[in-house]
Amino acid sequence: MALTTDQKAFFQEYGYLPYTRVLSDEEVAALRQRSEDIAEGRTTHVPSRYIQLEAAFRADAAPRIDTVRKMTQLCYFDDLFQAAAKKPEIVDVIEDLLGPNIKLYTDQLMMKPRYNGTVTDWHQDSPAWPFFVPQDHVTCWVALDDATVENGCMTVIPGSHKWGPVTREYKQRFIDDPEIAKPTPVELKAGHCMFHHGLNFHRTGANPTPNRRRGLALHYLHAETKYLGIADEESRLRTECEMPRGKFRFMPIRGKEFPGRV
Numbered sequence: 558m559a560l561t562t563d564q565k566a567f568f569q570e571y572g573y574l575p576y577t578r579v580l581s582d583e584e585v586a587a588l589r590q591r592s593e594d595i596a597e598g599r600t601t602h603v604p605s606r607y608i609q610l611e612a613a614f615r616a617d618a619a620p621r622i623d624t625v626r627k628m629t630q631l632c633y634f635d636d637l638f639q640a641a642a643k644k645p646e647i648v649d650v651i652e653d654l655l656g657p658n659i660k661l662y663t664d665q666l667m668m669k670p671r672y673n674g675t676v677t678d679w680h681q682d683s684p685a686w687p688f689f690v691p692q693d694h695v696t697c698w699v700a701l702d703d704a705t706v707e708n709g710c711m712t713v714i715p716g717s718h719k720w721g722p723v724t725r726e727y728k729q730r731f732i733d734d735p736e737i738a739k740p741t742p743v744e745l746k747a748g749h750c751m752f753h754h755g756l757n758f759h760r761t762g763a764n765p766t767p768n769r770r771r772g773l774a775l776h777y778l779h780a781e782t783k784y785l786g787i788a789d790e791e792s793r794l795r796t797e798c799e800m801p802r803g804k805f806r807f808m809p810i811r812g813k814e815f816p817g818r819v
């Protein structure tokens with residue numbers, strides 16, 4: 558057990574858990590450098606379809622890293638990011654929350670660039686990925702820079718996971734309902750992380766500050782999860798790391814794999 562009884566009870570009650578340091582300063586520095594190398598195009602091992610720019614950014618924004626909104630599937634293409642996703646300090650907690658058989662679905666390095674970082678609006682993760690059943694992801698969100706209210710740290714609605722999936726058209730009514738808890742910002746120092754349940758509502762604000770706010774979201778599944786596949790070929794290729802149909806396996810992290818499952 559990595560979590561204390563109180564920490565586990567907190568996660569179950571509120572659907573998120575602010576946690577401690579999981580990356581050393583050296584690991585944080587190496588991941589920052591790697592994120593910069595990929596964003597700047599100094600390395601080409603991450604295909605460009607996985608690098609998404611902010612829709613609009615200051616005309617004088619430079620270097621290019623300050624225009625990148627997010628980079629995904631890094632754990633599948635990059636050794637340093639993969640090593641981070643496999644760190645026992647993180648996976649031990651995931652095991653406490655999801656059980657012993659664990660796979661990685663995907664990762665998103667949310668760059669929230671200085672001056673240009675835009676809002677990621679309220680959402681629940683699991684319903685965004687309806688091709689998995691059952692819908693019970695757990696995400697570890699690791700700060701690669703200090704994440705503060707000013708530069709767009711994670712903000713959660715405690716206990717929101719208990720209400721199940723809420724469709725987009727009812728989202729605002731749900732959030733405004735007096736019975737629903739008030740949004741709570743989770744500020745984190747670089748190298749520290751938080752965990753959140755796949756049905757927890759969360760958002761991040763804009764980043765108008767001169768400081769970068771990179772956060773690595775690692776999305777884990779239990780290995781018994783069924784993958785229903787993705788009909789749209791473009792979306793499938795993005796999810797399945799550009800592999801031919803039927804060839805892709807989600808990344809084993811710990812424990813057993815199951816035939817016909819992720």
Ligand SMILES: O=C(O)CCC(=O)C(=O)O
Binds near residue numbers: 682696759760761774
């Ligand atoms: O880091 C962000 O800006 C958003 C992260 C997020 O929405 C997530 O981890 O699911």
